[in-house]
Every structure is written in C-alpha cells, then in structure tokens.
Amino acid sequence: MRRAHLRRMGFYRRALLPVLLAPAIARAQQTTWLLNQDNAQIGFSARHLGLFSSHGRFTRFEARLELDATRTTDALVEGRIQTAAVTLPFPGAEDTLRSPTYFDSARFPEARFSGRAVGITDAGAFTINGRMRIRDIEQPFAMTARLAERRRESQGDVARFTASGQVQRSAFGMVADRTFTADAISISVEVQLLV
Amino acid sequence: MSDAPDRWSLAQRRLHWWSAALVVLTGVLAVLMVWLPFSEMLAKFLAYQLHKTFGLLVFSVVLARLALRALRPAPALEGLSPGVLRLAGIGQAGMYALLLAVPVLGWLAAQAAAGPVPTTIFLVIPVPHVLDPNPALYAWLRPVHQVAAYTLLGLAALHAALAVKHHRQGVPVFRRMGW
Numbered sequence: 001m002r003r004a005h006l007r008r009m010g011f012y013r014r015a016l017l018p019v020l021l022a023p024a025i026a027r028a029q030q031t032t033w034l035l036n037q038d039n040a041q042i043g044f045s046a047r048h049l050g051l052f053s054s055h056g057r058f059t060r061f062e063a064r065l066e067l068d069a070t071r072t073t074d075a076l077v078e079g080r081i082q083t084a085a086v087t088l089p090f091p092g093a094e095d096t097l098r099s100p101t102y103f104d105s106a107r108f109p110e111a112r113f114s115g116r117a118v119g120i121t122d123a124g125a126f127t128i129n130g131r132m133r134i135r136d137i138e139q140p141f142a143m144t145a146r147l148a149e150r151r152r153e154s155q156g157d158v159a160r161f162t163a164s165g166q167v168q169r170s171a172f173g174m175v176a177d178r179t180f181t182a183d184a185i186s187i188s189v190e191v192q193l194l195v
Numbered sequence: 196m197s198d199a200p201d202r203w204s205l206a207q208r209r210l211h212w213w214s215a216a217l218v219v220l221t222g223v224l225a226v227l228m229v230w231l232p233f234s235e236m237l238a239k240f241l242a243y244q245l246h247k248t249f250g251l252l253v254f255s256v257v258l259a260r261l262a263l264r265a266l267r268p269a270p271a272l273e274g275l276s277p278g279v280l281r282l283a284g285i286g287q288a289g290m291y292a293l294l295l296a297v298p299v300l301g302w303l304a305a306q307a308a309a310g311p312v313p314t315t316i317f318l319v320i321p322v323p324h325v326l327d328p329n330p331a332l333y334a335w336l337r338p339v340h341q342v343a344a345y346t347l348l349g350l351a352a353l354h355a356a357l358a359v360k361h362h363r364q365g366v367p368v369f370r371r372m373g374w
Binding site (some may be wrong): 090096181 | 232233234236237240308309310311312313315318328
C-alpha cells in the first residue's frame with residue numbers, strides 16, 4: 001500500500017516537475033535590477049497655455065525591474081517615488097508641487113507604480129500595463145518602452161531603455177491651474193542597465 | 196538767430212512720454228511678477244510676458260527716438276549754463292544707453308534661465324531666442340539686468356526732478372517736451 005503510494009508520488013514528481021519548473025526555467029535568464037536615481041531618471045512634462053512645456057524630474061525613487069534583456073516582453077516593474085523629491089527649474093515651483101494642491105507630499109509622501117510588459121509592437125517597442133498610485137488614488141497606467149541603445153563599455157554591455165506614458169493629473173485629484181497647465185502630464189523614464 | 200526749432204517735434208514728444216510710461220509700467224510689472232507666488236502661476240506668467248512685452252516696446256520706441264534725433268536738430272534751450280547742459284547731455288546719453296541695454300539684458304536673461312519660457316509680444320508674436328538655457332550665464336545676466344534697470348529708474352527720476360526744478364526756475368523745458 002505504502003509502496004504503491006510512493007510509486008504514485010514518484011510518477012507525479014516526474015510528471016509534474018517539468019511543469020513546475022517550466023516558469024523557473026523560462027525566467028532563468030530574467031535578472032532583477034534595483035533602480036534608483038543613480039542609474040535611472042524619471043521625468044515629467046506639462047504643456048502650458050499651448051505655448052510651451054515645463055520639464056521636471058523626481059530625484060529620489062527606487063524600483064525593481066525584472067527583465068530578460070534579450071526578451072523584453074517578460075518585463076516586470078514596481079517602483080516608489082518620493083513625491084517631495086521633485087525638481088522643476090522655476091523658483092517656487094517645487095513648493096507648489098509638494099503642496100496639498102498637487103502631490104500633497106506631507107500626507108502622501110510616496111507615489112507607487114507597478115506594471116508588466118504585455119506585448120511587443122510592430123515598431124519594436126513593448127507596452128507596460130500597470131497601475132499608478134498618487135495621493136492614495138490608484139489608476140491604470142500604461143507606458144511604451146523600448147531598448148534605445150545597447151553598447152559595450154569596459155565593465156560590460158550597457159542597455160539603455162526608455163519609456164514614456166501619460167497621466168491625466170485630474171484623475172489623481174490634481175485639478176488646480178487648469179487654465180494654465182494642461183491636464184495631460186507626460187511621464188518619461190530612462191534606465192541604463194549593465195547586462 | 197539759431198536754425199534750431201524751439202521745441203521737439205510732435206513725434207519726438209509723444210515717443211518721449213510713451214517711453215517714460217512704458218518704463219514705469221515695466222518696472223511695476225517687474226515688482227509684481229517677482230512678488231506673485233508660483234501658486235498664482237497664470238498671473239505670474241502674464242506679468243512676466245507683459246514685462247517682457249513692454250520692455251521690448253521700450254527698446255523699439257527708443258530706436259525710433261534715436262532715429263528722429265539723428266534726423267532733426269535738438270531745439271534750443273536758453274537759461275542753462277554750458278556746464279549744466281553738458282551734464283544733462285551725459286545723463287541723457289546714459290539713459291539712452293540703458294533704455295537699449297536693459298531690455299536686451301532682460302531678453303538674454305530670460306533665455307539663459309534654467310526653466311526656459313518663451314518670449315512673446317502680448318502672447319501673440321513670438322520673439323526668437325538665441326541662447327540655450329545656461330544657469331551660469333543667467334546667474335550673471337539677471338543681477339546685471341536688475342542693477343541696470345534700477346540705475347535707469349534712478350536716472351529717469353533724477354531727470355524728471357531736474358526738469359521740474361528747471362521749469363520752476365523759468366527754463367521752458369516742459370514747453371520743449373510737453374505732450
């Protein structure tokens with residue numbers, strides 16, 4: 001009886017092992033990178049009165065990227081941004097962005113995002129679909145990413161990825177100054193990875 | 196008898212007062228645009244654009260005044276000593292130089308600022324920029340623009356005070372330059 005049970009278990013192990021291991025094998029080439037302001041940039045831009053754009057950056061963030069640099073369609077990303085660490089090259093602008101009207105950094109010190117690559121486009125870009133959480137409001141968020149450059153440096157191959165997307169700031173409760181600043185805010189990310 | 200006219204031409208007089216009004220308005224807007232907090236971004240932006248608009252209009256008006264001055268002799272002025280006339284001439288030359296330099300310095304400073312904002316005349320006519328953002332240059336240009344502007348306002352105030360003084364002494368300065 002016990003012998004029969006062990007035989008069955010052996011069969012299950014042999015039969016199921018490849019199934020169980022398949023994702024691990026598929027992900028074996030995936031590498032996890034920890035990203036922050038030293039190896040990545042997160043920028044944003046807004047249009048004003050249809051006349052010009054302002055460009056800002058977040059200077060403190062951390063993210064985890066799981067990526068097979070040879071198969072970017074499996075990418076997975078999660079990140080946190082310190083909303084108080086925002087720069088915009090106009091005097092007084094950073095305080096305004098930290099204020100309750102915008103990020104309300106005192107109450108909501110972090111913005112979060114997470115996403116997963118969902119497919120590759122004809123142009124070679126890959127789409128990352130996910131969620132963005134700002135001011136405790138979570139909304140769907142999509143970015144289009146691409147491998148912009150792969151070059152050889154002394155320490156190895158460096159892959160530079162860029163990604164861009166757009167959010168409607170009003171969807172996160174940031175509705176001030178709509179006459180002056182457009183609702184659509186462009187987000188851009190640039191990442192350099194040693195692959 | 197001198198061939199010089201007894202007063203400035205109508206165009207010269209009008210342009211003189213137009214440039215005076217524009218300089219005062221530009222100065223008031225400069226104070227307003229700096230005083231407004233960034234949270235009042237639309238009002239602040241409009242104040243900056245009007246400041247730049249009126250500043251560039253001052254530049255254009257002064258060019259027209261210099262052209263007219265080159266075409267027509269200055270009217271005669273009785274009642275002032277040669278020394279006072281010489282000092283007045285130096286003061287006016289300084290004002291003309293500053294009336295041209297201050298708008299140009301401001302235009303360049305606006306371009307060199309780290310956060311570039313377009314320069315437009317009344318939000319309609321774009322004025323091209325010739326510099327890229329350059330914080331180091333901006334750190335030099337902005338105070339120079341500011342000091343030159345305060346110097347211009349100081350000279351203009353002195354010019355006005357002396358004109359009133361000479362008028363009270365019976366020198367027909369307001370008849371020469373009256374609206």
